[in-house]
Amino acid sequence: MSQIIEYSEKVMDHFSNPRNVGEIENASGVGTVGNAKCGDIMRIYLDIDENQYIRDCKFKTFGCGAAVATSSIATEMIKGKTVNEALKLTNKAVQEALGGLPPVKVHCSLLAEEAVHAALWDYAKKNHLEIEGLKPPVDDIDETEQFYEMAGEV
8 A cells, every 4th residue: 555645835835846957067076866666766966167156957866755855945045055054955945945765765866966966065175175074975874874864764
C-alpha cells in the first residue's frame, strides 16, 4: 500500500513552474550530486562575476517533484548573492522557503544544498581560490552522516 505524500502550495508551484531550468555554457562552476537510494540527480550551474556575485544560476534535475522544487528554490535563493552568502545556504533554509517538506523528502533539500556547494567547490578549484568553510563535495549524499541526521534516522 503506497503512502500519499502531501506537499505545500509552494512546493507544488516550484515543481509545476520551476525557475532557472537549463544549463549555462562555460559556467563558472558546476556541481552534480545524487542520492543512489532514491535515484535523484541534481546539477547546478553558476555564472559568477569578477566580484564573486552569482549573476545567474541554472539547474537540471532528474528526480521526483520535491527534487525539482528544491533545485528551483535553491537557485532563486542564491541568484544575486555573493559566493560567501551562497555558501551559507542550508537544507533547512530550502525547506523553510518551500513551506516545509514531508520527512521522506527531506533528502531533496540536502541534495540542493550539496549541489550548490559542489558548484561553488568547482568554481573555487577552477579559479585557484580558497573559500573559508567550503568543503569538498560528496558523491552520494546517502553516504553522509548528515543525511541520516536530517532525516531523523540517527
